[in-house]
Amino acid sequence: MRSLLRGMPRLALGGVPVERAGDARLAWRKLGARPSKIEVISDFAGGESIPYAHSADGGGFAPPVSWIGAPQKAQSLALVVEDPDAPTPNPFVHWLVYGIPPQAQSAGAALAGGAQQGRNSMLRPGWTGCAPPRGDHAHRYVFQLFALDRAPQLIGRVGRSALLEAMRGRIIGLGLLIGTYRR
Numbered sequence: 655m656r657s658l659l660r661g662m663p664r665l666a667l668g669g670v671p672v673e674r675a676g677d678a679r680l681a682w683r684k685l686g687a688r689p690s691k692i693e694v695i696s697d698f699a700g701g702e703s704i705p706y707a708h709s710a711d712g713g714g715f716a717p718p719v720s721w722i723g724a725p726q727k728a729q730s731l732a733l734v735v736e737d738p739d740a741p742t743p744n745p746f747v748h749w750l751v752y753g754i755p756p757q758a759q760s761a762g763a764a765l766a767g768g769a770q771q772g773r774n775s776m777l778r779p780g781w782t783g784c785a786p787p788r789g790d791h792a793h794r795y796v797f798q799l800f801a802l803d804r805a806p807q808l809i810g811r812v813g814r815s816a817l818l819e820a821m822r823g824r825i826i827g828l829g830l831l832i833g834t835y836r837r
Contacts, residue, residue: 674738675745681734681818682798682828692723692829694799704784704795704833711837714783716749720760721799725827728756730805731764732821734814739786739793740775747775747814748782748795752806773813784835792836801827 677683696717698704706712724731731754740746750772751761758764765771771779786793806820 673741673743675736675740675742677738679744680736680738680796680798681745681814682796682800682830685800685818685822685825687800687825687828689830690723690725690801690827692721692725692799692801692827694797694829694831695720695722696797696831696833698833700831700833702833703792704835708781708783709835709837710783710785712783714781716761716781717833718760718762719797719799719831721829722759723827723829724756724799724801727803727826728801730754730802731756731758732800732802732806732817733761734798734800734817735781736796736798737784737786737793738796739791741787741790742775744814745796747773748784749774749780750812750814750817752808752812752817752820756801770808771811772808772817773811777813779811786835786837788837790836792834795833795835797831797833799829800825 733751735749736745754764754769802824
């Protein structure tokens with residue numbers, strides 16, 4: 655919440671905030687993970703624009719996310735979607751999904767199978783649509799799929815910090831997909 659509030663005054667008064675979260679603060683970098691052979695797939699290709707329907711302006715529908723190549727030894731998967739170009743000190747969290755069964759091959763199937771959604775930066779569970787400040791450059795949205803050697807033991811709707819702490823030292827694979835969006 656503090657992260658969001660620090661960028662708000664500049665947004666409310668107009669203009670583009672000076673402070674940006676940056677790549678170094680993305681979950682996978684903070685956890686010291688390295689990309690592996692997991693391929694993350696959606697309705698846009700890596701480096702391409704995320705469809706309007708997934709933006710706050712276009713209905714805010716969660717993008718379909720699937721994957722192939724999760725390690726056989728994985729006991730659980732977790733999906734973290736962040737915007738490192740956000741005008742906040744930490745990346746803006748768009749989606750947290752954890753407790754994904756290793757046999758699941760998509761976020762939709764995982765949620766139907768009991769996976770949990772954590773709180774995004776708007777303090778709500780579920781997907782928050784892309785909504786970079788008007789007039790700002792295209793923001794990058796980093797879809798990070800973590801393969802874990804055990805399921806995180808979390809209670810309730812946790813946020814980014816609690817999820818990352820529960821995953822620390824447990825990552826055995828990582829898949830990345832980066833999409834962009836500009837208003």
